[in-house]
Amino acid sequence: MKAVKIGLLGLGTVGTGVISVLKRNADEIARRAGSEITVVAAAVRDLSKPRDIDSSGIRITDDPMSVVNDPEIDIVVELIGGDGVALDGVNKALENGKHVVTANKALIALHGNEIFKTARSKGLVVAFESAVAGGIPIIKSIREGLSANRIEWLAGIINGTSNYILTQMTEGGRNFDDVLAEAQALGYAEADPAFDIEGTDAAHKLTILASIAFGISLQFDKVYQEGITNISSEDITYAQKFGYRIKHLGLARRTDRGIELRVHPTLIPEQKLIANVNDVMNAVLVQGDAVGPTLYYGAGAGSEPTASSVVADLVDVVRTITTDPENRVPHLAFQPDTLSDLAILPIEEIDTAYYLRMGVINRPGVLAAITEIFGNKGISIETISQKENGDGKEDGEDKVSIILLTHNTKEGHLCDAIKQIEQLDTVYGSVTRLRVETLS
């Protein structure tokens, strides 16, 4: 199985993420793609800049054209940004017959129509999942997963910087300037934040989403664009009083009179799922005529989340160019001869937290007897609470409920403890047991 060879243009945040992910998950990725994927060259702007990555086996150069002209390279990954060198590199890569993967939303929004035309004429792939909403597979979901639908509208929180600022203003009651300064200190906003907070970045992404949703060409110049710079904490407070949250949305909607394409701060009813997407997270809500509303949520930026989509695009290209086209994607995601025989744990062996409820006679020592059993089994209690349960009295004594939350423990130990508790003469009935998962 010949390795597929990759050349990177740009080795900043996303580029180093791509190298880390491809190295760390090399085995799983090859099992999925049916081929190894190896970075053989990377073009950087400044050769002298120190880089915190394992670049063994990678030719580092400051000449991007030497990467796109390298005959050994099958796929060029463009991570420079903007539409100067990036555009030249992509055009030259296509001219040289190489597939292209790019994370560059401005490039696609502004020059995609021509780039795709060139790619089609040469039978090449240009993949751009990472250009919109970072690690969320939103391009694939709309373009392939929802292909049965007439898309009616979509609405996305697609700029993490703006969402972080609005979330902090909402939760802390703070003003725009303070939060922006903090976001810059944390690296969530650029030194020159205009691109994010004025809505340009979101408008680039909305251009791409609208195009694949409605089957129209890319038309960035038609997007109405308003940023978050005029949002005051006062408006956030009033909106909350009326039951709304303020989010910066990209909205694309079909109407009888034409298509609405607009990016602006928006009040959304607070009970909507998307109104609760906070901090730097992104989400896109897509309304199809058959499927109804669907939502896609995840990290919209960052080194490895963006790399996740870049590498997924690489796997797509590799599956296309190396395998029988009728079996492009393996049924069970991994190539059939590479399935693992990992052990499936019996339920007694799982490790989780528990909610327990038990009926007890309210007698001195009852709590001590119960907690002693947990202690002996090495089970740590997070919360214990005693409630009147209205069951009345037994032999003149009060019956109450004990509700208890444990920390993580092995299910087998917990079951042993429950058996012992149910044998206490102060405990009546059986113990109700539910598992607790914090899902993080």
Place this chain on the structure above:
Amino acid sequence: MKAVKIGLLGLGTVGTGVISVLKRNADEIARRAGSEITVVAAAVRDLSKPRDIDSSGIRITDDPMSVVNDPEIDIVVELIGGDGVALDGVNKALENGKHVVTANKALIALHGNEIFKTARSKGLVVAFESAVAGGIPIIKSIREGLSANRIEWLAGIINGTSNYILTQMTEGGRNFDDVLAEAQALGYAEADPAFDIEGTDAAHKLTILASIAFGISLQFDKVYQEGITNISSEDITYAQKFGYRIKHLGLARRTDRGIELRVHPTLIPEQKLIANVNDVMNAVLVQGDAVGPTLYYGAGAGSEPTASSVVADLVDVVRTITTDPENRVPHLAFQPDTLSDLAILPIEEIDTAYYLRMGVINRPGVLAAITEIFGNKGISIETISQKENGDGKEDGEDKVSIILLTHNTKEGHLCDAIKQIEQLDTVYGSVTRLRVETLS
């Protein structure tokens, strides 16, 4: 462009949905797939049963084998359910060299390993997006969208009936039996609900999700399974007091000791997005090592949502068998020569609701003057509220803020109204204007 011909096995809820969607969206689907997709035959159990669909051009038969043996048919869509006739039909279709699309979770969970082996040996596609979480493209998202990741765990609300019952118990403080009876009356639960409320349906789906997430074979018999029949409204209330919601989850997690595969009611912190997925909706949370947490939300069942995934699978197969493999999925979702030139509306032409905030002098007649302007422009006011804003006094008169929510109106009309309002001598400063979207 030759039409691709489909034979259906089963013409119940999902089958009629597939026919409706393929007919209604025929043009958009052909523009995406590069070919027309036409249902030419459908096998039903009872020919005499009346059906509320347009079956023109479709041969209706009660012999499923006549469909899978029909040489005209390219793709067989299996919607019978179970693993009797369905299994025979799928096996025979593959033997006859036909691609298969199925919505049958039991079939895949129990017999997928053998079915996929047969399909591979014949170079055929077996697609099953609709078998898990209805209209949510979760198979595609994990198998292709997250292919860069080592999946650490996933947790899904993947049985709509159970989620409906738990939501109603939570919101209405009602008990299990009442809500189950209501769910049956509404058609959200079967007359024999055991399959859903005992967790078997969720266990089938979890089997499939775990397999594509971890690269293991399908192992339904290893899934620990617990339903929602023992959940009391008491436990729901106590859980809420501790800050949790109770959801029926399918959980698959990698640990050093093996893989956890379990289906059971679970307490989840109430601020988590997935804890707020209610009624019959489904959602799957997937944690990848590169991308972090991602969530996929949508309708998990129903005629058209399930048909949405069935038809998406058909489009995938058609793109594979009819187009140049290197251009299987068009860049902009639709075939390049079929892009529309739909008009993009200027912002003045959009129709939405608005939040307005303005500073006014608290003088008799100020509200009347403002509302008259809105009335003249045909703009209807939903809510109007006056607040002290602490700006003090002007010429001895109080300054207050007026906050106002409008119903939907054309942006151009609203801007005209704002201009007039800003000219009133009782209004100072400029009017703050934000758009309100209910997103439904």
